[in-house]
Amino acid sequence: MDKNDLVIISVDDHVTEPPDMFDKHLSAADLKTAPKFCVDENGKNYWTYQGMFMPSVGLNAVVGRLPEEYGMEPSSLEEMRDGVYKVDDRVNDMNANGIAASLNFGTCVGFDGGRFHKAEDKSLSLIHLRAYNDWHVDEWCGAHPGRFIPCGILPTWDMKATVEEINRLAKKGCTAISMNEAPTSQGLPSIHNEYWEPMWKALVENDMVTCLHIGAGHPAPHASMDSPIEAWITTMPMSVSTGAADWLNLEALLKYPNMKIALSESGIGWIPYFMERADFSHARHKAWTNSGFGGLKPSDIFKRHFMSCFIDDAFGLKNLDSLNEDMVAYECDYPHSDTLWPEVPEYLWKSIQHLTEAQIEKVTNGNAMRFFNFDLFKHFKREDVTVGALRAKAAADGVDTTPKSYSGDKPLADGEAKRRVVSGDLMKMFAHHAQNGANKAG
């Protein structure tokens, strides 16, 4: 086996929604109140919805840029590769990178659909959230059957509508949903409240995965506004540990042994420590905490329910025997700055060579297929979706992966000394961008 024989499925990528996303999925009346894509006189893009202004059309979608420009946040579609928001170009970019299939989180709606939670008129939110799901499943994923794992979002502010939407998504063939790992940050009851019981039940009955993407409910904190930005970037994936520990203690996991949670963009190398620490904490404290894991250890529960994923994680893969090797998957994180596009196979091959072929198959595609009920090989012969085959197709199609220069908002002013970029610079850039847009929107 060599890297060209790999079949790679990525369980965490992102899509920037195109301007016409709602056009085919809403009545004329509902389209009028839907999120609206706007272009200002400088060519900057933003969305407006129910009086809110959403400037971050690209959110760190820097794929394909010169590395020097990674810090310049794209503020219009023109500042990004076409593959970020056009599905045929996306598939070309996947081919060039040897990615057979991919699960995409939304951008302007929020990874977790949080934008619809923030809106005041929830009856409108419900209509537009469903239209997002229709666009995502039928139009984006549907354009290339077998190349995408659909992932819906839910109107969790309304439990009846949530259960209906789960059933509706399941009928469409959608096997995953994304939600905020800390619903209390959205003003909803905590996951330990009985409020959620109908949803757990519906998800399990439909054998659907709950994806918890980093950065929603418990984002990585900035150590200070003076902190060099690489410190923040370093701690991002591990920040999901707060939510992971909370979900690990969810009693529904004991009631529903088949419940499935994906920690999206989690990394894997810290997880054996985390499981051992959870076991230690339980052993030391159970006499007064009254907690229980159904006679199992917390690590048993973690291994049974939680899928984690990695971009580039040699230490974690070296310690695959300290994880559940059936619950680890690859993620590409296209088009965000951590993505190794278009060199994923090269990096991946380096860190998995010590594994058996069976283990390689599991972490590169088998686990993702089983966990997400996604049968790539129903659509394609294996030999047609290997790294080698996909890259040959990309070459034949003339997919250009040369890094390019794009414009975009910059963290440091032109002419400013080449000092280190700190957390405060990013905050200022985002605030400036938001203010600019708000002035236009206002």
Added chain:
Amino acid sequence: MDKNDLVIISVDDHVTEPPDMFDKHLSAADLKTAPKFCVDENGKNYWTYQGMFMPSVGLNAVVGRLPEEYGMEPSSLEEMRDGVYKVDDRVNDMNANGIAASLNFGTCVGFDGGRFHKAEDKSLSLIHLRAYNDWHVDEWCGAHPGRFIPCGILPTWDMKATVEEINRLAKKGCTAISMNEAPTSQGLPSIHNEYWEPMWKALVENDMVTCLHIGAGHPAPHASMDSPIEAWITTMPMSVSTGAADWLNLEALLKYPNMKIALSESGIGWIPYFMERADFSHARHKAWTNSGFGGLKPSDIFKRHFMSCFIDDAFGLKNLDSLNEDMVAYECDYPHSDTLWPEVPEYLWKSIQHLTEAQIEKVTNGNAMRFFNFDLFKHFKREDVTVGALRAKAAADGVDTTPKSYSGDKPLADGEAKRRVVSGDLMKMFAHHAQNGANKAG
């Protein structure tokens, strides 16, 4: 070699300050304004200082209790083992546990001396902070030469006084100081500000260690008030990663290659992942962040400057080759709820047996001695401070380690159903305790 041959030094334990701590270290006038230990009519203890009320005399000092009572916070000295606040009893407890030497953080003054930062009259704070250091170094540690690694606190609100105190502590033979890993949380400039330069210089010139204890500047967040408390306990040590990433990016580490940072109560198993992630983030982002590590990788800097420590961490010790084996030390965390007292040697032996004798010597005592400039064997022959020798002494001295029942504040009301204890219960218990005391103090 067997467990009785180990010589164990712990780089993280705690002391509850006794009521008379200031008596020998202040003039009559300064004693009048010093922190004052009080007993209310119910026998509860608290300290008052400059109008502040400090109820947590024990802060989780549950050592020696029945496990069912771990959640009951001690609110008076009588609710704790004598070893928590009496030095001779402490040494007896160390003997019973096979601990040769120990570094102790303060309690009512804060791990980081934060109490003196919160006080309004900083000229008084400075006087009393120095008296704390005198008590800690001369009286507590001085009572049993060679059994304690002294660790001072600093008046970092005043850089001139800070440098003077570093020099004063160094002359006393103190080789470590403890500070808040996020001084911005105390209203001070961030560690990246030139404000700190005189302090870095003084610490390096005196070859002193800077200890950053978990829980000060970036405490582990509670996922929600409904979150089972074991989730919070699980994530506590790893919460230091935010501060660790920030300090890893400190430019002073390039200027001072001998600067020494101890991540106190950090755990170790997550650190290889953290270093790999820091290297990845730097490699991917350095073109726009303008960061630099002096031509080295972030992991090289981490390995050169940062000591981490473990209580019980089989995964980390299994992966000692992915850490710097010269920069890992043992910690006991007496008298807090994570401590394995009085069975440390039994737990420790299980997780280090695969190491070479040289490695065992490093992680159990050698690294701590080198890093903290602490020469245990100047005071004792090796054979007199082994686990076997110390336990024989404890047995001869009749040290009783039988778990006992103590009273204390409880997280759940008497008669309440045996439901799981959640974050909100602890918050309520602390608030109740604080309110009670505030009423008395007021």
